[in-house]
Amino acid sequence: MKLIFEKGAPGQGLSLMPPCDVPEITLSRPRTEPLDLPHVSETELTRHYTALAKRVHGVNDGFYPLGSCTMKYNPKINEDMASLPGFTQIHPLQPQETVQGCLEAIHTAGKLLGEITGMDAITFQPAAGAHGEFTGLLLIKAYHRSRNDAARTKIIVPDSAHGTNPASAVMAGFTVVNIPSGPDGCVDVEALRQAVGPDTAGLMLTNPNTVGIFDKNILEITKTVHEAGGLCYYDGANLNAVMGVVRPGDMGFDVIHLNLHKTFSTPHGGGGPGSGAVGCKKFLARFLPGPVAEKDGDGYRLVRPEDSIGRVKNFYGNFAVAVRALTYVLTLGREGIPEAAKNAVLNANYMMKRLSEKYAMAYAGPCMHEFVMTLQDLKDETGCSAMDVAKGLLDHGIHPPTMYFPLIVHEALMVEPTETESQETMDEVCGVFLSLWDLAHENPQALHDAPTRTPVGRLDEVGAARNPVLRYLPHD
Numbered sequence: 032m033k034l035i036f037e038k039g040a041p042g043q044g045l046s047l048m049p050p051c052d053v054p055e056i057t058l059s060r061p062r063t064e065p066l067d068l069p070h071v072s073e074t075e076l077t078r079h080y081t082a083l084a085k086r087v088h089g090v091n092d093g094f095y096p097l098g099s100c101t102m103k104y105n106p107k108i109n110e111d112m113a114s115l116p117g118f119t120q121i122h123p124l125q126p127q128e129t130v131q132g133c134l135e136a137i138h139t140a141g142k143l144l145g146e147i148t149g150m151d152a153i154t155f156q157p158a159a160g161a162h163g164e165f166t167g168l169l170l171i172k173a174y175h176r177s178r179n180d181a182a183r184t185k186i187i188v189p190d191s192a193h194g195t196n197p198a199s200a201v202m203a204g205f206t207v208v209n210i211p212s213g214p215d216g217c218v219d220v221e222a223l224r225q226a227v228g229p230d231t232a233g234l235m236l237t238n239p240n241t242v243g244i245f246d247k248n249i250l251e252i253t254k255t256v257h258e259a260g261g262l263c264y265y266d267g268a269n270l271n272a273v274m275g276v277v278r279p280g281d282m283g284f285d286v287i288h289l290n291l292h293k294t295f296s297t298p299h300g301g302g303g304p305g306s307g308a309v310g311c312k313k314f315l316a317r318f319l320p321g322p323v324a325e326k327d328g329d330g331y332r333l334v335r336p337e338d339s340i341g342r343v344k345n346f347y348g349n350f351a352v353a354v355r356a357l358t359y360v361l362t363l364g365r366e367g368i369p370e371a372a373k374n375a376v377l378n379a380n381y382m383m384k385r386l387s388e389k390y391a392m393a394y395a396g397p398c399m400h401e402f403v404m405t406l407q408d409l410k411d412e413t414g415c416s417a418m419d420v421a422k423g424l425l426d427h428g429i430h431p432p433t434m435y436f437p438l439i440v441h442e443a444l445m446v447e448p449t450e451t452e453s454q455e456t457m458d459e460v461c462g463v464f465l466s467l468w469d470l471a472h473e474n475p476q477a478l479h480d481a482p483t484r485t486p487v488g489r490l491d492e493v494g495a496a497r498n499p500v501l502r503y504l505p506h507d
């Protein structure tokens with residue numbers, strides 16, 4: 032396919048700009064050559080982008096079971112609300128009295144998410160999950176510093192944590208202490224007891240963890256860390272497994288981040304915008320990034336918390352993502368939120384059960400909102416890897432699950448159907464998975480050659496890594 036810049040020719044473009052009706056100003060350093068813009072008609076432009084759109088697979092095209100990333104259906108009404116002119120036609124520097132509705136929206140979204148997580152205060156500034164982790168860790172750091180406790184420099188991270196957890200801890204200036212999981216996929220509590228001490232700043236727990244399991248020792252874990260003087264951080268990126276059912280705040284966690292672009296319905300393919308909203312208990316609220324929207328008599332005002340760690344992003348973060356989350360929570364309501372969580376868990380267990388007819392599971396069920404298969408045995412028997420099965424799915428219009436993650440499982444495929452897929456769709460997909468298992472035994476070469484029905488076939492990944500072509504070479 033050609034780039035838009037390679038299409039058309041001078042004179043073929045369409046200028047919809049009216050003649051200039053204001054005085055022209057010559058810049059002090061005018062451009063010496065005209066901008067190299069495409070010269071294409073509106074029809075050609077539309078066709079180009081439609082052709083591009085047809086070559087990608089999104090949640091509107093078919094099943095997209097990307098574990099740990101929750102590519103869920105996002106209700107269209109959320110887009111309508113986020114694009115209301117009252118939310119979009121504003122400027123972050125305009126006087127607070129003129130944006131009271133927007134302040135009310137973030138205040139209300141914060142209150143509702145606080146209620147769902149069991150936290151007392153929320154900031155919407157962080158732009159993504161990892162950014163939220165970084166922010167939450169800075170709160171923990173500020174807390175220890177406020178008590179003149181400089182010895183607490185270590186963050187404990189179980190090996191079943193999301194990869195961003197240790198990275199964020201290092202970014203925030205901590206040293207990471209890794210602790211192993213047991214064969215049940217849960218934190219090894221004895222190892223945790225050995226790891227905590229006067230140098231423990233806190234623990235970061237991804238729950239459900241990256242193998243899709245709710246840690247059964249969670250109360251003991253938070254108690255152990257608190258008794259050692261540390262704080263507890265809950266990675267709530269995937270709250271869709273538990274929202275409305277249990278609250279991290281009640282389990283003893285002091286700080287949490289939520290991925291509003293996973294659980295609370297902002298489409299997040301292609302890299303953004305996202306929101307890693309951070310919630311905390313009251314005793315940490317004075318350290319939150321400012322400003323936060325507070326109720327003030329009949330209205331709202333923006334305030335900077337007294338011991339704020341400072342800004343982590345401009346203004347109020349990706350505000351429209353908070354509006355979508357607010358719409359999502361209000362639409363589902365008190366009954367709908369736990370129902371969505373239970374359906375997410377039910378769907379994952381349904382697929383896990385059906386697929387375990389042939390595929391080996393990394394951990395015994397039941398799972399939470401996602402499960403991990405290990406294709407090591409299949410690979411040993413047939414030569415077909417997790418990658419081959421993933422590529423085979425593409426020929427059936429199914430996006431592969433997360434591959435080779437979590438790292439603690441060999442030949443991992445991590446499946447998250449989400450709450451919105453129907454039984455009919457899941458049956459179809461399970462049928463494809465099971466037929467690929469048979470194909471691996473009958474004709475492994477066919478799987479090594481897959482995909483054959485997609486716009487591009489199997490890519491030479493080794494070649495791409497060894498001999499990268501980093502500059503686009505235009506067509507003649």
Ligand SMILES: *Cc1c(COP(=O)(O)O)cnc(C)c1O
Nearest residue numbers: 099159160161193195237266268
């Ligand atoms: C996705 C995810 C993150 C990171 O979120 P980003 O928005 O990609 O930075 C962190 N933790 C868990 C458990 C996740 O699933």
